[in-house]
Every structure is written in C-alpha cells, then in structure tokens.
Amino acid sequence: MSFHSHKNSGVEKKLFVSLTNSYHGETIGALSVGDVKLYKDTYEPLLIQTVQTPVPKDMSIESAKEAAFMFEELCKERADEISAIILEPLVQGAGYMHMYHKEFLVLVRGICNKYDIHMIADEVMVGFGRTGEMFACQSADITPDFLVLSKGLTGGYLPLSVVLTTDEIYARFYCEYNEHKAFLHSHSYTGNALACAAANATLDIFERDGVIEKNREIARYMGKKLLKFQELQNVASIRRTGMICAVELKGYKSHERIGLKVYQYGLNNGVLLRPLGHVVYFMPPYIITKAECDKMMDTAYEAIKSLF
Numbered sequence: 001m002s003f004h005s006h007k008n009s010g011v012e013k014k015l016f017v018s019l020t021n022s023y024h025g026e027t028i029g030a031l032s033v034g035d036v037k038l039y040k041d042t043y044e045p046l047l048i049q050t051v052q053t054p055v056p057k058d059m060s061i062e063s064a065k066e067a068a069f070m071f072e073e074l075c076k077e078r079a080d081e082i083s084a085i086i087l088e089p090l091v092q093g094a095g096y097m098h099m100y101h102k103e104f105l106v107l108v109r110g111i112c113n114k115y116d117i118h119m120i121a122d123e124v125m126v127g128f129g130r131t132g133e134m135f136a137c138q139s140a141d142i143t144p145d146f147l148v149l150s151k152g153l154t155g156g157y158l159p160l161s162v163v164l165t166t167d168e169i170y171a172r173f174y175c176e177y178n179e180h181k182a183f184l185h186s187h188s189y190t191g192n193a194l195a196c197a198a199a200n201a202t203l204d205i206f207e208r209d210g211v212i213e214k215n216r217e218i219a220r221y222m223g224k225k226l227l228k229f230q231e232l233q234n235v236a237s238i239r240r241t242g243m244i245c246a247v248e249l250k251g252y253k254s255h256e257r258i259g260l261k262v263y264q265y266g267l268n269n270g271v272l273l274r275p276l277g278h279v280v281y282f283m284p285p286y287i288i289t290k291a292e293c294d295k296m297m298d299t300a301y302e303a304i305k306s307l308f
C-alpha cells in the first residue's frame with residue numbers, strides 16, 4: 001500500500017527499511033523486512049531486498065538519538081528509493097523483548113516527514129494497551145502513516161488483522177475503476193464476520209471495564225516484583241515497558257538450551273513460561289490478578305535460581 005500510494009503520486013520507491021532485530025511475521029514480504037536469523041535464513045534466496053537500520057541499543061534517550069542519526073544518514077543517501085520504514089514501537093517482541101526509548105519514534109517521525117518516507121507502525125504485539133497506552137505510538141504522541149494491528153484486536157481468540165492509514169493516503173487510491181489506482185489487494189476472508197464480531201466484543205470490554213487503567217496498576221506491581229530478579233547472579237539485566245517484563249540471563253552458551261530448562265521448571269510448577277533464547281519474559285493476559293502475578297513471577301524466580 002505504501003509503494004502503491006507513492007506510485008499513484010508519480011514516484012516509484014521500491015525500498016523498505018526496517019530495524020535490526022525486528023520481527024514482522026513470516027509471509028514473504030513480512031519475512032523480508034524481519035531481521036531474526038532463526039526465521040529468515042532458510043528462505044533468504046526467496047526474499048525481497050530490504051535495508052536494516054540499527055535499533056536503539058538500549059532504553060536510554062542517548063541510544064534513541066544515536067539510532068535516529070543513523071537512520072537519517074541512510075535517508076540522506078537513499079531517500080528517493082525508500083518507500084517506508086516499518087518498526088515495532090517501543091518493544092521488539094520476537095526479537096527477545098528488546099526495548100527502546102519513545103524519543104526514537106518522535107525522531108523517526110520527523111525524519112520520515114522531511115524525506116517523504118512512510119512510517120509503518122507494526123503494533124501487532126504492542127497494540128491494545130500492552131505498553132500502558134491503547135497504542136504504543138500514543139506514548140510518543142506521534143501518528144504513523146500506517147498502523148498495523150492484530151493479536152489483541154480479537155483478544156487473541158480469532159484471526160483478524162487491520163491496517164489503518166491516513167485520509168491523505170486513502171485519497172490517493174480513490175478513482176474510477178479503470179484508472180489502475182485502486183487498491184486491488186484483497187483476501188477471501190477480508191472482513192470475516194465472525195472475527196469482526198469477536199473484535200467488537202473485545203473493543204466493548206476495553207470501553208466498559210477500564211482495561212488500560214487496570215493494566216497500569218498490574219504493570220506497576222509486576223515492575224516492583226521484577227526488581228528482585230536483579231539480585232540473582234545469573235541475571236544480566238531486567239527491563240519493562242508497560243505490561244511486558246523481561247529478565248536477561250547471563251553466563252550460558254546457546255547450546256545449553258537454558259530457556260528450555262526454565263520452561264520445564266515452570267511446567268512442573270503450574271506456570272507456562274516461554275523464554276526466548278536467554279530471555280525469560282512476562283506478558284500475561286490482562287485478566288491476571290496480583291496473586292497470579294505472584295505465582296507466575298515467584299515460580300520464574302525459583303526456576304532461574306535453580307539453574308545454579
């Protein structure tokens with residue numbers, strides 16, 4: 001849609017930029033902009049050429065500025081080829097729950113405006129309240145040109161995704177049928193009625209039950225409990241954005257499958273943990289209670305402690 005809308009305005013821009021360590025899904029286009037080797041390597045010969053610009057290396061504002069500077073350097077060279085940059089706002093999910101400062105989003109928005117590049121926010125994972133705002137982009141007070149949503153849209157119960165765009169981009173496709181400007185890119189199950197009903201029911205719950213407010217309170221509670229993990233000798237660091245907490249382990253080689261041991265400990269003790277490599281993380285359903293948080297995080301703490 002980004003490529004096509006540029007084309008409708010008379011410019012052909014073929015290049016898509018994404019962040020290092022990003023994950024956007026596994027169909028060809030999505031895999032092409034992704035940067036997690038585990039998923040990508042096998043299909044490499046089939047993929048579209050894309051360019052990666054560095055993700056901020058940690059949650060500091062300095063790292064956000066450094067990474068934005070690198071993106072602008074790329075734009076100075078190749079802006080006339082670049083259609084869009086796609087990114088996961090604030091948290092790279094499948095990329096080991098890597099987190100960065102919201103200032104990066106503000107700076108990228110500015111650079112995109114300056115060089116006529118679309119900003120695509122993939123909020124498939126962080127959307128619908130996960131980071132403490134309904135959408136992660138709101139925490140940076142920016143509006144992307146495209147907003148990609150799924151997962152939380154149906155409360156995770158039925159497959160449905162949506163792409164939102166601006167009136168300006170919508171207008172570029174508006175035409176008579178024979179003008180080749182229309183967006184003819186559809187799927188058999190577009191607007192599936194059952195999935196849309198599940199989405200409407202989910203949105204009703206957001207409106208009715210003060211979900212975001214409750215999330216923030218649980219997230220603060222999880223944040224307090226997270227501090228304790230820092231005391232463990234095999235913990236390198238901890239981090240949190242909204243209701244996503246991550247604990248990074250240190251001192252292990254990848255063949256040791258340390259995550260698997262944590263997973264098995266959890267399973268034996270009634271908790272479903274699902275570490276990504278050496279990162280144990282918590283991203284619980286919003287209905288979780290504080291007592292259940294205790295169970296989840298205390299069990300993970302014991303699991304990590306049992307490793308030494």
Ligand SMILES: *Cc1c(COP(=O)(O)O)cnc(C)c1O
Nearest residue numbers: 023024025026088093122124125
């Ligand atoms: C899960 C995820 C996707 C992939 O969604 P699919 O429906 O599996 O294609 C894309 N982007 C992000 C950020 C995700 O976390």
